[in-house]
Amino acid sequence: MANQEPLAPELEQLIKQVKLKEPSKERMTDYLAGVNAKIDRGAPPTSFGFPQVAVILAVGLVMAGLAYFYWIRPSSVGADPRVRPQENGQAQGPAPTTPSLSIEEEMAVLEAFGEEYDSEIQDLLGDDETLEELAQLDEIEFFLPSKAF
Amino acid sequence: MDIVQSDELLVQKARQGNRDAFGVLVRRYQTQAVLVAQSVLKNMELAKDASQNAFAKAYFGLSKFRQDAQFKTWLFRIVFNEATDVYRKEKSRGLFKFWSARETEEGEEESILEVIPSNNRSPREEFEVQEMKERLERAINQLPAREREVFLLRYLNGFEISGVAETLGIAVGTVKAHLAHGTEKLKSILLVPAKLRSEGRNIQGGD
Numbered sequence: 167m168a169n170q171e172p173l174a175p176e177l178e179q180l181i182k183q184v185k186l187k188e189p190s191k192e193r194m195t196d197y198l199a200g201v202n203a204k205i206d207r208g209a210p211p212t213s214f215g216f217p218q219v220a221v222i223l224a225v226g227l228v229m230a231g232l233a234y235f236y237w238i239r240p241s242s243v244g245a246d247p248r249v250r251p252q253e254n255g256q257a258q259g260p261a262p263t264t265p266s267l268s269i270e271e272e273m274a275v276l277e278a279f280g281e282e283y284d285s286e287i288q289d290l291l292g293d294d295e296t297l298e299e300l301a302q303l304d305e306i307e308f309f310l311p312s313k314a315f
Numbered sequence: 316m317d318i319v320q321s322d323e324l325l326v327q328k329a330r331q332g333n334r335d336a337f338g339v340l341v342r343r344y345q346t347q348a349v350l351v352a353q354s355v356l357k358n359m360e361l362a363k364d365a366s367q368n369a370f371a372k373a374y375f376g377l378s379k380f381r382q383d384a385q386f387k388t389w390l391f392r393i394v395f396n397e398a399t400d401v402y403r404k405e406k407s408r409g410l411f412k413f414w415s416a417r418e419t420e421e422g423e424e425e426s427i428l429e430v431i432p433s434n435n436r437s438p439r440e441e442f443e444v445q446e447m448k449e450r451l452e453r454a455i456n457q458l459p460a461r462e463r464e465v466f467l468l469r470y471l472n473g474f475e476i477s478g479v480a481e482t483l484g485i486a487v488g489t490v491k492a493h494l495a496h497g498t499e500k501l502k503s504i505l506l507v508p509a510k511l512r513s514e515g516r517n518i519q520g521g522d
Contacts, residue, residue, distance in 0.1 A: 183433075186350045186427055187425075188349075197363070204371035
């Protein structure tokens with residue numbers, strides 16, 4: 167038989183003369199009462215061992231990871247405002263908006279624009295004499311049509 | 316008239332909340348359950364408590380018990396796991412014993428074997444058998460945990476190999492391998508010194 171593996175004869179001889187020590191009858195008299203008491207107390211609490219600690223740590227790590235990606239990472243990396251997700255979730259090309267400039271950049275643009283404007287005006291207007299001539303011409307043009315009517 | 320009811324029927328009744336039926340199952344297997352726990356814990360009081368816990372767990376887990384399995388094997392597996400759990404806790408508690416002043420007898424190891432009484436032994440033979448039992452117990456305690464458990468369940472609790480495998484939750488082949496290794500180790504621990512002693516006696520006798 168498969169379950170009847172041979173044991174060394176000397177060892178078998180030893181084992182035949184001993185047995186597991188059985189509990190005394192006095193010790194076992196209240197056994198069933200003890201089991202019933204444990205059942206009445208309710209389901210035994212599950213032990214808090216290594217598997218439970220490992221599960222809690224794993225869940226904590228996942229939660230921390232999610233919190234990082236949800237709150238911290240987007241603000242530090244910065245999403246491209248020109249790329250707007252559509253309702254179906256696909257990203258579209260750049261939106262027709264002017265790129266946002268920093269204050270320094272805006273100041274630089276305004277200064278550049280102001281210098282250019284000033285130079286153009288000066289080119290057109292020339293010096294003070296020219297301005298006086300232009301004013302006189304304005305007056306002439308102003309009065310001529312009225313005389314004509 | 317006391318009619319012996321099958322485990323299946325008693326389990327069925329216990330599932331429906333019949334505590335008396337479960338009580339019959341407890342009385343039927345209480346001694347064996349204590350012995351299984353005792354094999355792990357080597358302490359009768361702890362073994363009794365662990366096996367009672369196991370019975371309570373079995374009661375609450377009856378809904379999970381598959382009817383095609385044997386109740387006895389399922390129960391002993393719970394007993395074994397509970398005893399192993401208690402053993403681990405006691406072992407970790409033992410680490411703090413050094414600093415702790417309170418020493419209780421509850422957690423101390425006891426002898427798990429006893430000599431089968433016989434009227435045919437002379438006092439000298441009785442003494443030799445007692446000595447042999449102590450040597451066997453010391454040798455069993457020297458085995459690695461799994462080999463010791465397999466050996467005790469198979470040869471001292473009288474389980475079939477398949478029963479040992481189901482109780483420990485391991486394959487039959489693994490049980491056989493542990494048995495083979497354990498037996499070899501026991502032979503080397505027990506029989507070689509005995510041979511040396513007998514040879515020593517012969518030499519002394521020869522001189």
